[in-house]
Amino acid sequence: MKISNILILLFFTFFAGCASVKVIPEQVAAGVINLKDNSQTITRDNLVITVAVADTDMVNYNIEGMVASFNVEIQNNGDNEVTFDKDSFVLIDSNQRQYYPLTPEKVKEMLAKDTYYLLPYPYVGFYYLEDYERAQFNNSTSSNLPYYYELYPQDIYTKALPVDSIIPKARIKGLIYFHADIHSLNSFTVNLYKKGASKSAPPDFIFPYKVVK
Numbered sequence: 001m002k003i004s005n006i007l008i009l010l011f012f013t014f015f016a017g018c019a020s021v022k023v024i025p026e027q028v029a030a031g032v033i034n035l036k037d038n039s040q041t042i043t044r045d046n047l048v049i050t051v052a053v054a055d056t057d058m059v060n061y062n063i064e065g066m067v068a069s070f071n072v073e074i075q076n077n078g079d080n081e082v083t084f085d086k087d088s089f090v091l092i093d094s095n096q097r098q099y100y101p102l103t104p105e106k107v108k109e110m111l112a113k114d115t116y117y118l119l120p121y122p123y124v125g126f127y128y129l130e131d132y133e134r135a136q137f138n139n140s141t142s143s144n145l146p147y148y149y150e151l152y153p154q155d156i157y158t159k160a161l162p163v164d165s166i167i168p169k170a171r172i173k174g175l176i177y178f179h180a181d182i183h184s185l186n187s188f189t190v191n192l193y194k195k196g197a198s199k200s201a202p203p204d205f206i207f208p209y210k211v212v213k
Helices: 003-018 104-110 129-142 147-153
Strands: 022-025 029-036 039-044 047-055 068-075 089-093 168-179 188-194 204-213
Touching: 022 029, 022 047, 047 204, 104 168
Parallel strands: none
Antiparallel strands: 022 204, 029 039, 039 047, 047 068, 068 168, 089 188, 188 204
């Protein structure tokens, strides 16, 4: 079987299995759900935070499990700067397992070096098979670098949530990544803690989700 036929088969098999699964935000007090993008916005303590599922699966056939990503936007309406870092986010699944975010570097490290994809943007991979073939040809004729370095879209880095301090009346926006297979869960929460806050205390913000199958 040609590689194009194999890739197309993998593509349709994956999306057929995922089409019946929906990840839906659950309403919380002071939360506002936007049904257009399935996001929820919570306003508290001069902060406006919006979280939405971006890609429930960033597919890689050589990753143990899946990498799910979330769009996060944080608006600081206060008079003092506020900071959230990578460890401010914790995903708790329906089995009480906890997951801390992956850095973009870790996502890249987890990607297989010899696996190619036929998945649409923004999933990790090529737009079309022609892109893969063209890149393979260009690399073989014009570069001495290992080919797998071209497999990683810069979006993994450029779209990641910044972890800088948020000055008054400013905002940050970007993606966070978790090594979690969301489709296998019944529910989960994305918990946010301000930088330096104890994880033994209740989260500053909780975004619950249910998985409808």
